[in-house]
Amino acid sequence: MTTAALPNNSIPDRSFWQRNQQTWAPWLFLAPAILFFAFYVIFPVFQSFNLSLYEWDGLGEAEYIGLRNYEDLYYEFIDRDAFYTSLKNNIIWLVMYLLAIPAGLFIALFLNQTVTGIRLYKSLFFFPFVISQVVVGLVFTWFYDPAFGILNVVLGWVGLGPVNILGNEYTVTYGIILAGLWPQTAYCMILYLTGLNAVNPEQIEAGRLDGAKGWRMLWHVVLPQLKPATFIAFVVTIIGALRSFDLISIMTGGGPFGSSRVLAYYMFEVALSEYGFRMGYGAAIAVVLFAIMMVFICYFLWSMYREERR
Amino acid sequence: DGHALSGDLKIFLDTSNPAPRAAMEASIARFGEQHPDLNIETTVIDREAYKTQIRNFLTADAPDVATWYAANRMRPYVEAGLFEDVSDLWQEPEIAENLASTKGAMTIDGKQWGVPYTYYQWGVYYREDIFKELGLSEPTNWEEEKANCAKIVASGRACYTIGTKFLWTAGGWFDYLNMRTNGFDFHMQLLQGDASWESEEVRATFANWRELIDMGGFLENHQTYSWQEALPFMVNGEAAAYLMGNFAVAPLREAGLSDDQIDFYQFPAINPDVELAEDAPTDTFHIPANAANKDAARAFLRHVVSAEEQTIINAGDALGQLPVNAQSSVDDDEFLNQGFEMLSSNSPGGVAQFFDRDAPAEMAKVAMEGFQEFMVKPDNLDRILSKLERARGRIYE
Amino acid sequence: MFPTPLEKRPPSARITYQTFLPLALIMWLLPLIAVAVFSIKPGADFTNANYWGMPSSFDFFENYGQVFFNSDMPRYLLNSFLITVPTVIGAVALSAMAGFALGVYKFKANIWIFFMFVAGNFVPFQILMVPVRDLTLDLGLYNTKTGLVLFHIAFQTGFCTLFMRNFIKALPYELIEAARVEGISEIRIFWYVVLPLMKPALAALAVLIFTFIWNDYFWAVVLTQGPESQPVTAGITAFNSQFRAMYHLMSAGSIVAALPPVAMFFLMQKHFIAGLTLGAVK
């Protein structure tokens, strides 16, 4: 074949960049984000792991103490001390916070109508999510106030109360969670509203022909289609539950006598609060929190990986 | 001052309540007038937030002058080398002579690390009119105290208002009950980790405390209030008294109580065998080791402890507290007079700073949380004490 | 549509619904309405225990005047803007580039880098607290807005990249191929072809990040102190201790602090909701 030796004469010489831009371009685009992220997120995670093996008051030299911090946590757990309370409360948070999902769904179903002004209603229902948790916490503290809170005013009308939600070690966590559920429910509601928008109307019609009505339609036909929305609602709710800090800090400061602490708050208290500055110990708590979260992160990544493989 | 001061002077204050804030800002303004070339920047930080932030700004972004507290409370920073040694100031006759009584509280390792600018008595502030109405008089011993309280409770009021949300108010109660029950020395031993929380002495203290709790002496739901939020109960007459520092007087007056309605008495004796001792927390000024303008900072410290300045800032309508300078005059205020009198003549047992200033921070936190729990659930005492004892084992090691 | 549209139900259902709707809304927003009413009450109402009744006088100007002229709130508000706006710009810019790289190019590490961003985004940020604080101290950025901004950019980049990548992935790949056939360089493809198409995503993200950052409290407490650099969320706690138990002023302060994200939400509602759903649901 003569053509095999045909010279490449008409292809112009190109610069290194031009020849390799498809290979290098992604790295160029990624570089700033990766640098920032590695520096401020990835690297500190490992630093925290490391720090949890030290005792350090944030002022002097850090002292290597091996697993002593974890040992202390273990004993705190056995003795049902602060760490135990925090862990227990975190689990309560995880479970109770998930109520935002059915509640959000319920409100979304309620609002999924076309009457005049419904858009405004939807926005107003969404409102709590936009407001800072600091403000939400403040508002709910007043709401619960044992002396003048409207909760007790209302309870008074029906001859109940007064109750001191935030002053009672058994109710305080639930009281704070309820405050947290308020914005979180709004969040789930929006997710479901958009989800409902995307529900295939023909499937609903098929369901109607099949004789599915009301709850059975919801359960058998609509909910399965809302699975993506439910998944996201689940993820954001779990994350929200494990990150809960602002509300506790504002509403009770962990009290009364530490009974509303969660890991995230406890570690802040241990590491950075007035009476704290046990940095290593705080890091150890963070590592435990991280381990719990890791279960969910892995689940999330795994399901994303499955999606990608499709 | 030999030369004119210039440059920037950064001052951090924790006097975030309106009256003290105004008093301190006025004092700084007077200092500024004397030094027109000095560019003074004052930052007032919320008192509670300040306590956590001090570590940060001492290490990172240090001001030139910062408020803090005396005694054990300044120890971590002294040990970490974050406070400037100001022993030189204490050599100056003006300070050496006039502030001698507070020198001990400012001394660690034989050096002085700051200057005090105010101190104040603790004690029981009560509603004189209610006492009159019920025919009560100031108690001097525990029996009278309880009898009074019983009558107050019977009238549908709480004897004591208190807000323990931020815990330390309960620490004040413990201080007094323990000092009255076991004496100053035992109290100090306990706080220094040298006595057991599960000892008989401590239990006796709590037993006394419990008597008041059981009779309904304390405001309900105190665990949800800050100390300020507990004030209105006294103002409204739902509670008759408040164990508090003298800084409570200003807000009480502001809220509309006249001096005819408020009065003060020393916490009554419980165990006649121990000498009376008092809490008198001292608030201080320090120069961070990383300060930029230490000359100006020293000048400011001199300014703030000077006799006339002390008189002004501690006046009843300002801080409303006691001056640290022996040359200053105590404002002619019934509470300040009584307090000054009490501290200088009727506190033979000794003068403590305050629970969370005398005990290490970590211990203070755990203990005060225990006090709060005890006040809500007195039945948990055994559990609480064993927890405190465990904490003692860990913290003082 | 589910549930059955009202048009297909008896008129009585429609009337019931339309009367119930505002009632439900009032119940739902009761806490907020209370704050709004609190904020225009005179202080005397609280000492007279008139907490939930009608305001005895309309003290809007007095109360908000206090907030604006007698406290550090204006400074805090300014700080919030100075923190939020650069963060939004930075995070959106970084993640647009990263999302482009991850959404368009096929290379081995692609999915792992993507997962790194996703995982990092879900990390409980408390674990970063101590190291990031030290890092910021070491950089001399403690208690500066810059320090806060840099960290926020980095942390938000995780979420934004997830969002951007999914958005870009959903763009027709042919657009990029068409551009390549036309001899356009990769950087120009990003700038001229992809970026204009991402406008809705950029807007959605910007709005979303704005509220996230505006409402951040935790990092504000960890990385800053005092009115020279703290945002309004932290400022409100200082404000509240300044005016403790003065509910009318605290309410006014809260309302002022909450207003900008609320305004943002109402102005950019479409983008906002798109952002919430688009980024995650993909």
Add this chain to the structure above:
Amino acid sequence: MTGVTLKNAIKRYGDVQVIHGIDLEVQDGEFCVFVGPSGCGKSTLLRMIAGLEETSDGTIQIGARDVTRADPSERGVAMVFQTYALYPHMTVGENMGFGLKMNGVPKAEIAEKVKMASDILKLDDYLKRKPANLSGGQRQRVAIGRAIVRGPEVFLFDEPLSNLDAELRVEMRVEIARLHKEIGATMIYVTHDQVEAMTLADKIVVLRAGVIEQVGAPLELYRNPDNRFVAGFIGSPAMNFLNGVVKSGGVEVPALGRSVAVTAKLPADGTSVILGIRPEHIEVQQGAGALKADLSEALGGVSYLHLETLTGERIICEERGDDRASEGDTVDITFEPRRAYVFDAASEMRIR
């Protein structure tokens, strides 16, 4: 099994009326196809029968029952949707049995009926799969199976094949025909596709803008359209239309430059008419005439010759056999008079 009867059925959306009083009788066991341009109301009418859209006025009867206000599930109808509308989270078997389950039929009975339907549709091997793992044709079969399982009196299809590719479409079309023969139920079928309509229907209903234009058997519509619209709509490629004027017993057609003989009873001389002639009925005369062949599309067995006439009106002729005209030729065309349709130019009604 029962027929469907519509009496003056009307549908309004707010102020807009989209179905204008339809009277229609579909016999028991008949295969009835609705055709018409997009937006003419085919789907709406079908959905009114299904009960998915409310009927604004008039009545709908299924068998002897008036179902105008009945719930969809009570009408004894089953519907197959264009997008299949399978429940993605259920297996094929569950999809088919869902309607029965909702109606409280015992499990064993459901299983039996699903088995029966899957036998008919050769879906046995797929019963455990999710719809996502099926091809388009299989999905459509499941959708039909779901309809069968419920044992309805009337099957409704809304463009069931339009999402399939050409080959599958042919296959499924034959399958639906077979199914109709096998179970003999009444079927109403909406389509856009000529071939489907012609091959499947016992009766075609041509709709335009919410009104019935003509009802009849497929070949009847092809051979004997009532008006120009139906004539142009049925048949592919579409009928050619040329303007003409009646003149002395014939039609003068300017496009062809001559008079044309027709068998229709023509109106008075001078009346404007439209002459219609189907491509397959045209004979092309090569080498003569004045019509320019500007494009010839050869598909193998058949070619389509595009002609430009004298007036610029265009004509398409079908050519078969080996001797076909090529692009650029000038040709003439002829056709049998009985193949020419005549329509009144004003009313567009057929003149027979």
Add this chain to the structure above:
Amino acid sequence: MTGVTLKNAIKRYGDVQVIHGIDLEVQDGEFCVFVGPSGCGKSTLLRMIAGLEETSDGTIQIGARDVTRADPSERGVAMVFQTYALYPHMTVGENMGFGLKMNGVPKAEIAEKVKMASDILKLDDYLKRKPANLSGGQRQRVAIGRAIVRGPEVFLFDEPLSNLDAELRVEMRVEIARLHKEIGATMIYVTHDQVEAMTLADKIVVLRAGVIEQVGAPLELYRNPDNRFVAGFIGSPAMNFLNGVVKSGGVEVPALGRSVAVTAKLPADGTSVILGIRPEHIEVQQGAGALKADLSEALGGVSYLHLETLTGERIICEERGDDRASEGDTVDITFEPRRAYVFDAASEMRIR
């Protein structure tokens, strides 16, 4: 203007080879159409020519240049995508001029070239519009315009019309034919559509599983397929295939129960062969024979009669004229010997 030459072009995705050594020469100015079943590699091959997929092995030449490793932009090709791939944020004019602008062509020149292209495509009135405000056909026209503006040597089309509806498809098909005539560039075109392939192509390339089955002019493939696959693929409805055995100069076809005469040069007696016969070449003999007509699809001008043969193999015949068989009839079929194709049963290659 230049042709395209592929030499042993191979494409592998990881371990999977999808294009197996294609040798192909597309002449300068030729209109070449790739057809084949879905997944056979048509798009892949086209994208290899465009440079959007790397060529794993072999060479691709455009004109005299070896472009195997060249960047898409350096190949002098333009591509029109199935989904148009218009930049939605640019106007029609900007879309067309974008490539030139990015390559630094002066504004005036761009404007001129855009003008020229929009003249050809009658897009003048739309230059200021955004793609979203155009119909599908207009969008496709813009996509073609964008290709024209760059003045490429080779146009590549990947199923450009498959997103359009039936009517528009016909219209655009004619337009592309006209365009090719007008600018005369080399064009390579991928389609699924029989009609497009037959009417547009100068040369059709039939692909199966990454291999070329046959290359030739449309009617050549129709008349003279090389193998059973091509014979079955080209022509619609598809050719009927019946099994047979060579016997004494004819083909014994059990399905018909008789021997059939063919013109092909038959192999030795006893060889198994496949007989192929197109529906349009079959004459149906009514009233005689043993083939059962079980379905008649009447489309008007033409009917398709489905027959079941003696062996169960099925045959489709095209019927025209007025006298057509009906369902249930028993019929026989005849065809001219020259119309019957014979394929080797084992290799499926044509026996001529």
